[in-house]
Amino acid sequence: MKKTGVKKSVVNEGEQIQLATEMIKLGARLQLLESQTTLSRERLIKLYKELKGMSPPKGMLPFSTDWFLTWQPNIHSSIFLNIYNYMVENAGVEGITAVLKAYSLYLQQVGHDSDAEPVLSLTRAWTLIRYIDSKMLKLKGCTCCNGSFVVNAYDLNQNYLCSLCHVPSRAGKTKKAKQAKEAKEALTYKLVDSSVVA
Ligand SMILES: [Zn+2]
Numbered sequence: 001m002k003k004t005g006v007k008k009s010v011v012n013e014g015e016q017i018q019l020a021t022e023m024i025k026l027g028a029r030l031q032l033l034e035s036q037t038t039l040s041r042e043r044l045i046k047l048y049k050e051l052k053g054m055s056p057p058k059g060m061l062p063f064s065t066d067w068f069l070t071w072q073p074n075i076h077s078s079i080f081l082n083i084y085n086y087m088v089e090n091a092g093v094e095g096i097t098a099v100l101k102a103y104s105l106y107l108q109q110v111g112h113d114s115d116a117e118p119v120l121s122l123t124r125a126w127t128l129i130r131y132i133d134s135k136m137l138k139l140k141g142c143t144c145c146n147g148s149f150v151v152n153a154y155d156l157n158q159n160y161l162c163s164l165c166h167v168p169s170r171a172g173k174t175k176k177a178k179q180a181k182e183a184k185e186a187l188t189y190k191l192v193d194s195s196v197v198a
Helices: 002-025 030-036 041-052 071-090 095-109 122-133 175-193
Strands: 137-141 148-152
Touching: 002 030, 002 041, 002 095, 030 041, 030 122, 071 095, 071 122, 071 137, 071 148, 071 175, 095 122, 122 137
Parallel strands: none
Antiparallel strands: 137 148
């Protein structure tokens, strides 16, 4: 019995390191790593330095729902959340695993290249799921395009129009706005095609 226990904990540690490695590669902050793995802070810092060649940035996790409701972040958050829900419903994943899988697919969908900072960081993506779970934010269907978007759960949102169908004049003209719209259209197509989890 004792031997099995030892073996099990080694396997578990291997899994934890693998999980932490995946999270670090996707841009997780130390606070997120500490909350989702059983590894010590010292080991996580060591692992982070080894993988990234630098110390993890300091700073707290974002703690406001407002960011997810501003124009461009809202589109990216909605893309991520649609993928996440699809993964949870169809791919039998949950928790941090679902967040990581959905986040990888999100980066692919928005055509993210590794040199630039993605609009939605992994830490924000994880925070978004916490806000959804605690029912502060939710998805709401747009009455114009039928797409589902992140909204404040406490707002009425009657005859809701998403930020792509109701574009603020300034935002609609930017290159990023065009990219976000294209990414969303590509996503809608792929989700219908269901090749997103293939
Ligand atoms: Zn819409």
